[in-house]
Amino acid sequence: MVTVPTTSLEDEVWAALQSVKDPEIPAVSVVEMGMIKAVEVDGQAVSVTVLPTFTGCPAVPIIKEDVTSALARVSGVEAIQVDFTFDPPWTTERITELGRKKLKEFGLAPPTGTGPVLITEIGLPKVSICPFCGSKKTRNENAFGPTPCRALYYCEDCRNPFEQFKPV
Amino acid sequence: MSASLISMVTALADDELVLGHRHSEWTGFTPYIEEDVAFSSIAQDEIGHAAALYALIGQMTGDEPDKLGLGREKSEYRHAVICERPNQDWAYTLARHWLYDTADSLRLETLEATAHKELAGLITKMRREERYHLLHADAWMKRVAGGPVEGRTRLIDALHDAFSEAMGLFEPIELEEDAVKEGWLPVPSGELRIRFAHKAGEALDSLGLPTEIRSRLDQSAEFVASSSGDLIADGETHEDGVSIPSGLGGRSGEHSSDFDALWDDLTHTFREVPGATW
Numbered sequence: 001m002v003t004v005p006t007t008s009l010e011d012e013v014w015a016a017l018q019s020v021k022d023p024e025i026p027a028v029s030v031v032e033m034g035m036i037k038a039v040e041v042d043g044q045a046v047s048v049t050v051l052p053t054f055t056g057c058p059a060v061p062i063i064k065e066d067v068t069s070a071l072a073r074v075s076g077v078e079a080i081q082v083d084f085t086f087d088p089p090w091t092t093e094r095i096t097e098l099g100r101k102k103l104k105e106f107g108l109a110p111p112t113g114t115g116p117v118l119i120t121e122i123g124l125p126k127v128s129i130c131p132f133c134g135s136k137k138t139r140n141e142n143a144f145g146p147t148p149c150r151a152l153y154y155c156e157d158c159r160n161p162f163e164q165f166k167p168v
Numbered sequence: 169m170s171a172s173l174i175s176m177v178t179a180l181a182d183d184e185l186v187l188g189h190r191h192s193e194w195t196g197f198t199p200y201i202e203e204d205v206a207f208s209s210i211a212q213d214e215i216g217h218a219a220a221l222y223a224l225i226g227q228m229t230g231d232e233p234d235k236l237g238l239g240r241e242k243s244e245y246r247h248a249v250i251c252e253r254p255n256q257d258w259a260y261t262l263a264r265h266w267l268y269d270t271a272d273s274l275r276l277e278t279l280e281a282t283a284h285k286e287l288a289g290l291i292t293k294m295r296r297e298e299r300y301h302l303l304h305a306d307a308w309m310k311r312v313a314g315g316p317v318e319g320r321t322r323l324i325d326a327l328h329d330a331f332s333e334a335m336g337l338f339e340p341i342e343l344e345e346d347a348v349k350e351g352w353l354p355v356p357s358g359e360l361r362i363r364f365a366h367k368a369g370e371a372l373d374s375l376g377l378p379t380e381i382r383s384r385l386d387q388s389a390e391f392v393a394s395s396s397g398d399l400i401a402d403g404e405t406h407e408d409g410v411s412i413p414s415g416l417g418g419r420s421g422e423h424s425s426d427f428d429a430l431w432d433d434l435t436h437t438f439r440e441v442p443g444a445t446w
Contacts, residue, residue, distance in 0.1 A: 054213075054216070054297065055213065055216045055217050055219075055220050055290070055293055055294060055297060056212045056213045056214075056215060056216015056217065056219070056220075056297075057216065085286065085289065086220070086286065086289040086290040086292075086293045087285055087286055087288070087289030087290075088289060088292075089289055089290075089292045089293035089296065090293070091296070121303065121306070121307045121310075122300065122303045122304055122307050123299060123300055123303040141202060142202045142205055142206060143206065143300050143303065143304055144205050144206040144208075144209035144210065144300070144304075145205060145209065146205070148209060148212055148213055148216070148297070152202075152205070166300070168296040168297060
């Protein structure tokens with residue numbers, strides 16, 4: 001979670017991170033995805049610890065580059081350190097409310113929250129809400145999709161196939 | 169830096185890499201398109217897990233992850249022999265996928281208690297992804313075991329071959345005793361093998377599949393050594409008439425000839441174009 005910034009440089013660092021998107025989901029920033037574990041500002045040195053979303057996600061090296069160049073554009077930052085860790089593991093619960101809203105606008109059904117959900121034999125919600133028309137008359141077609149984080153659904157109402165962000 | 173920790177993580181990473189490579193061979197060729205997506209995605213997960221595990225080893229040894237994954241000689245790989253077997257048909261692919269992911273879920277569950285904190289975090293992450301692999305395999309086993317005769321018969325034949333070879337996944341790793349003593353490996357391989365045999369056996373019973381599938385289990389579970397003392401990969405009968413179960417030896421780098429072509433393919437670009445990035 002975003003903590004209350006204590007210095008203005010830290011403010012600017014968070015703002016810069018807000019401009020970094022997951023290249024596979026360009027609508028949502030790494031901050032909204034809950035991928036930023038920690039930001040440390042020590043004088044002019046900034047270190048950021050990032051949690052990869054999926055282990056095999058090919059976007060990770062690109063995100064590292066993008067975070068580094070976004071921080072390099074912040075005036076007053078002289079040294080940049082970007083680390084990735086699996087401790088704690090990133091989970092879909094880390095995606096912020098705004099992030100979920102943006103996922104939906106992007107056409108990707110956000111991961112379902114808590115509460116009773118009927119789960120199919122392949123571990124996914126039986127019904128997902130169609131991000132295009134809002135219908136619940138949908139069915140799961142595949143637990144896997146074009147990227148590690150997506151599952152495939154079909155909407156019986158607007159007859160669109162759509163993708164659901166997979167809960168992990 | 170602990171040699172036994174590296175040995176343990178290498179075995180795990182090599183299993184994921186080699187089986188991930190086999191799964192990726194289905195891209196473009198599965199019986200129907202949804203499975204093309206599924207196997208390609210599972211392959212990407214497995215290879216991604218291998219890459220993360222090699223990166224973890226690299227943090228300890230200073231080696232590049234790509235070099236660990238793609239820059240070793242055949243005998244330096246420590247995956248179980250079952251991972252390198254060709255895909256054969258859809259039935260064998262499903263049988264192996266199910267056996268592997270059943271075994272993998274047991275092993276990862278216990279590895280969350282490893283003494284290495286960063287590894288434990290990675291294992292937790294892997295488990296959340298692997299869960300979908302096992303559910304996918306379970307659903308297919310149910311579908312084929314309860315389906316028409318031809319598919320069911322093919323599945324039973326495939327399980328005959330694959331079940332005993334799956335025990336090779338629980339062959340002790342090199343420096344096993346140290347790995348247990350130092351807290352990296354919370355449950356010894358032998359104990360995991362017993363748990364796996366029970367769990368997989370019960371699942372086969374509940375699917376109504378014949379118990380003969382497990383007929384070679386007790387024999388192979390003992391890990392009979394050859395006369396030279398090495399565990400060997402291909403099933404053979406030695407001069408003393410003792411039959412050596414197949415599928416063993418992978419954890420000490422003894423692979424079957426099936427690994428030759430796979431290794432050529434897997435490491436080709438790395439060998440031909442040193443330093444290539446992709």
